Amino acid sequence: MAYSDKVLDHYENPRNVGSFDKSDANVGTGMVGAPACGDVMKLQIKMGENGIIEDAKFKTYGCGSAIASSSLVTEMLKGRTLDEAQAIKNTSIVEELALPPVKIHCSVLAEDAIKAAVADLKSKQK
Amino acid sequence: MIYLDNNATTALHPAVLKEMLPFLTVQQGNPASNHTFGRNAHTAIEEAREKVAASVNAHPSQVIFTSSGTESNNTIINGIAKAYPDSHFGFSSIEHPCISEPIKSLANQGFKVSEIPVDSNGIFNVSNISSETKQSLSFLSVMMANNETGVIQNIAEIADWARENKIQFHTDAVQALGKIKVDFEALDIDAMTISSHKIYGPQGIAALIVNKKIDLFPYMQGGGQEKGLRSGTENIAAIIGFGKACERSSQNRVIFRENIDFLRLTLEKALVDLGAVIFCEKSHRLSNTTFFSFKNIDGSTLLTALDRKGFAIASGSACSSNSTEPSHVLLSMGVDLDLAQGALRVSLGVESTENEINDFMVTLKDEVNRLKQLTAVAA
Amino acid sequence: MKNKLHDMPIYMDYSSTTPVDPRVAEKMIPYITEDFGNPASRSHPYGWTAEKAVEDARKEVALLVNADPREIIWTSGATESNNLAIKGASNFYSKKGKHIITLATEHKAVIDAVRECERMGYEATYMEPEPNGLLDIEKFKSTIRPDTVLVSVMFVNNEIGVIQDIITIGNICRENKIIFHVDAAQATGKVKIDLETLPVDLMSFSAHKTYGPKGVGALYVRRKPRIRIEPQMHGGGHERGMRSGTLATHQIVGMGEAFKIAREEMDEENTRIKNLQAKLLKGLTEIDETYVNGDLDKRVPHNLNISFNYVEGESLIMAIKGIAVSSGSACTSASLEPSYVLRALGRSDELAHSSIRFSIGRFTTESDVEFTIALLKEKIDRLRDLSPLWEMFQDGVDLEKVEWAEH
Numbered sequence A: 001m002a003y004s005d006k007v008l009d010h011y012e013n014p015r016n017v018g019s020f021d022k023s024d025a026n027v028g029t030g031m032v033g034a035p036a037c038g039d040v041m042k043l044q045i046k047m048g049e050n051g052i053i054e055d056a057k058f059k060t061y062g063c064g065s066a067i068a069s070s071s072l073v074t075e076m077l078k079g080r081t082l083d084e085a086q087a088i089k090n091t092s093i094v095e096e097l098a099l100p101p102v103k104i105h106c107s108v109l110a111e112d113a114i115k116a117a118v119a120d121l122k123s124k125q126k
Numbered sequence B: 001m002i003y004l005d006n007n008a009t010t011a012l013h014p015a016v017l018k019e020m021l022p023f024l025t026v027q028q029g030n031p032a033s034n035h036t037f038g039r040n041a042h043t044a045i046e047e048a049r050e051k052v053a054a055s056v057n058a059h060p061s062q063v064i065f066t067s068s069g070t071e072s073n074n075t076i077i078n079g080i081a082k083a084y085p086d087s088h089f090g091f092s093s094i095e096h097p098c099i100s101e102p103i104k105s106l107a108n109q110g111f112k113v114s115e116i117p118v119d120s121n122g123i124f125n126v127s128n129i130s131s132e133t134k135q136s137l138s139f140l141s142v143m144m145a146n147n148e149t150g151v152i153q154n155i156a157e158i159a160d161w162a163r164e165n166k167i168q169f170h171t172d173a174v175q176a177l178g179k180i181k182v183d184f185e186a187l188d189i190d191a192m193t194i195s196s197h198k199i200y201g202p203q204g205i206a207a208l209i210v211n212k213k214i215d216l217f218p219y220m221q222g223g224g225q226e227k228g229l230r231s232g233t234e235n236i237a238a239i240i241g242f243g244k245a246c247e248r249s250s251q252n253r254v255i256f257r258e259n260i261d262f263l264r265l266t267l268e269k270a271l272v273d274l275g276a277v278i279f280c281e282k283s284h285r286l287s288n289t290t291f292f293s294f295k296n297i298d299g300s301t302l303l304t305a306l307d308r309k310g311f312a313i314a315s316g317s318a319c320s321s322n323s324t325e326p327s328h329v330l331l332s333m334g335v336d337l338d339l340a341q342g343a344l345r346v347s348l349g350v351e352s353t354e355n356e357i358n359d360f361m362v363t364l365k366d367e368v369n370r371l372k373q374l375t376a377v378a379a
Numbered sequence C: 001m002k003n004k005l006h007d008m009p010i011y012m013d014y015s016s017t018t019p020v021d022p023r024v025a026e027k028m029i030p031y032i033t034e035d036f037g038n039p040a041s042r043s044h045p046y047g048w049t050a051e052k053a054v055e056d057a058r059k060e061v062a063l064l065v066n067a068d069p070r071e072i073i074w075t076s077g078a079t080e081s082n083n084l085a086i087k088g089a090s091n092f093y094s095k096k097g098k099h100i101i102t103l104a105t106e107h108k109a110v111i112d113a114v115r116e117c118e119r120m121g122y123e124a125t126y127m128e129p130e131p132n133g134l135l136d137i138e139k140f141k142s143t144i145r146p147d148t149v150l151v152s153v154m155f156v157n158n159e160i161g162v163i164q165d166i167i168t169i170g171n172i173c174r175e176n177k178i179i180f181h182v183d184a185a186q187a188t189g190k191v192k193i194d195l196e197t198l199p200v201d202l203m204s205f206s207a208h209k210t211y212g213p214k215g216v217g218a219l220y221v222r223r224k225p226r227i228r229i230e231p232q233m234h235g236g237g238h239e240r241g242m243r244s245g246t247l248a249t250h251q252i253v254g255m256g257e258a259f260k261i262a263r264e265e266m267d268e269e270n271t272r273i274k275n276l277q278a279k280l281l282k283g284l285t286e287i288d289e290t291y292v293n294g295d296l297d298k299r300v301p302h303n304l305n306i307s308f309n310y311v312e313g314e315s316l317i318m319a320i321k322g323i324a325v326s327s328g329s330a331c332t333s334a335s336l337e338p339s340y341v342l343r344a345l346g347r348s349d350e351l352a353h354s355s356i357r358f359s360i361g362r363f364t365t366e367s368d369v370e371f372t373i374a375l376l377k378e379k380i381d382r383l384r385d386l387s388p389l390w391e392m393f394q395d396g397v398d399l400e401k402v403e404w405a406e407h
Helices: A005-012 A064-077 A082-086 A090-097 A101-125 B014-025 B036-055 B069-083 B097-108 B131-136 B155-164 B236-247 B249-273 B299-308 B328-332 B337-341 B354-378 C022-031 C045-064 C078-092 C108-119 C137-143 C166-175 C249-285 C313-319 C340-344 C349-353 C366-386 C388-394
Strands: A027-034 A039-047 A053-061 B063-066 B088-092 B112-116 B139-141 B168-172 B191-195 B206-210 B276-278 B289-294 B344-347 C072-075 C099-103 C123-127 C148-154 C179-183 C202-206 C217-221 C290-292 C303-308 C355-359
Touching: A005 A064, A005 A090, A027 A101, A039 A064, A039 A101, A039 C388, A053 A064, A053 C366, A053 C388, A064 A090, A064 A101, A064 C313, A082 A101, A090 A101, B014 B236, B014 C022, B036 B063, B036 B236, B063 B069, B069 B088, B069 B097, B069 B139, B069 B168, B069 B191, B069 B206, B088 B097, B088 B131, B097 B112, B112 B131, B155 B168, B236 B249, B249 B276, B249 B289, B249 B354, B299 B344, B299 B354, B328 B337, C022 C249, C045 C072, C045 C249, C072 C078, C078 C108, C078 C148, C078 C179, C078 C202, C078 C217, C099 C108, C108 C123, C108 C148, C123 C137, C137 C166, C148 C166, C166 C179, C249 C290, C249 C303, C249 C366, C313 C355, C313 C366, C340 C349, C349 C355
Parallel strands: B088 B112, B088 B139, B139 B168, B168 B191, C099 C123, C099 C148, C148 C179, C179 C202
Antiparallel strands: A027 A039, A039 A053, B063 B206, B191 B206, B276 B289, B289 B344, C072 C217, C202 C217, C290 C303, C303 C355
């Protein structure tokens, strides 16, 4: 499997690895995928006071592309509103990381993780 | 020892050896492995495949590596038989046993099989195919150049005929490659066999070139190498050597055409002067092959005598030379049994020299005269 | 064995293929340069020298496995040997019946040859081994049918290195008049093979798994009692009609020399490799949540197959680029399917995915092993820091009970 330099960079130096306290009212957690499928992504976003995502963290069990996709997403999320976050499409991840066709599902999973994290946060803030 | 048996096998060219050595001595991966060693091995194989393809003007994806010409020929025949169970197999009467035997064994499995004769000059002509055979024939194999007589068939014409009659066509080009131009694409045929050790490459490696419009059933099952058509870990060093040998084959063709052809004609003139019969003398033949016989002189005695004097020649095809049976090629041409039994083959190589031929003729003359005297005494 | 010239990774993939021993290469080279004759050429010394070399090599192969040289047939490799044995014997003895028994954990060359027999009208049973990778003898006995014609069981498994009980299985085959084929490609030079006493009818060998060249192998065909096979390749009638095709003299010479070295050095070498294996095992199992695949006792010292839980396989392979290893069999590692061998042992997909086969050999050093242990410790730690599953496991979450949002 030949990986792009960007995938390798995110894989070797993943950004924003870690976890926030799940019970924090300002933290939204999205966990998607399944071990049997070979990838599980946990994405967390932390809301700032101005309605903008001030931080994001991830943990991923999966191949290099899955790790790179989630690492990239944490960078993309910071500084966005929830609506802007939800507008992130998997295609922009594919483009940014130059993912090969067999790895597109990793970007889909990352998009799903964003949606799940945002939904979790919104449900907490109701 | 002077080696005049180049149709049996050739000496590895030093340039080929040089390319092979690292693949024999330095750590190599299994080309199927997904690590650096494996990937490097894989890349080297694909580069060699391109060279092999280029030497016969085929596409690299049409090249299947096998372990020998025999395996290539068995692969195409058994592969066709399994993929097209209604096949009717035809082959010329001068084919190498690795074509005729697998086809004959198919007859036992209920396949229709036809052996098609050549004429007295060793030439295959589609007009020799009976009209009954023509009606159902679906596969035909005719060798490009014969290993014993050196006769070159008009493959383009036979292939055209086969195509017009929707007959799958295969040619065994093992003896032709490196001596005459072989162009898979221009011939527009379905399959072709080539082999490494006849063109100054290593033994143990050959290829089947297959047009992908043909469905082929693999001869061996396993790891799915060669796109599933030939399982088994690739013989990397030999493949690399084959690639290099193919790359050099056009150079060799020039040598055969410009130097060796002249040597052979010199040899044949001297042989005729000595009373030899040269088989297929008037036919279009390879520039390196002379198949001849002396009336009333026992071939095997002459062969042994020549060997003792340091000349390695053959009595026919190497594969069957442990038998004393006369050449099936000559018999199918209608040559007398006596004459056929005495047949000897000289096959020159790119390194053959005029001195070698002169020395050979001096010795041969002595031996023939000595044997003639002995025969005269006995008579 | 680190190839410093090209800055290559450390080679821990000996079960995939072994390097050619320099002594083997040295012995081969004259046969591709000066002594290049066709061994079938009977009319001149070029052919005779080649023929003698081929016969000397045949003796060496026979000696390693205590067989008669006349029982050794050259082939292009174990894949061809397996195909020839399985199709050739089942065809020849088809009158007895058309049922074949093999193991689900056999090499692809055996599995696929048996599948080909199925297409030809045979029935096949692919027995699941026990979780330790070994065949249960009682289950095997009950699988035998009156029409069972052939049993094929590999001596040493290529992925998990377990050694099957060939004597017992062979004796059962004898009692039931079943032809017994053994794929010994991974066994030569690793376990003692004595065909004088082993009740085996056909046995496949490969050169390139035992420090010989690629492209050559052999098939043992028993003479007493005589076993017959139907040839699969027809032509010049080489190898007494059982396998036609010009023999590659230098490769055969290489195989002979490789098997000679194996015979002479096996005991000493296995002791050394056993120590390396113990060291590797100790080091790697210091990592939490590791699972050794396959029985540890009935196993060649050259193999360790370990699953690292909560780490995904492909990212693991990416992380340990400094060593060359396989995840599952080399022949299937281009696909993303988890190893069929590990699945047959009952391993979950996750554990099968995160398995690494470490296979060591003649040129593996202590420092190679130390490097491997250190590398694995570091990288597994790193990947687990990234792994949400590891975090959940640490928090005491039962992953079996989690409802995953499958996609």
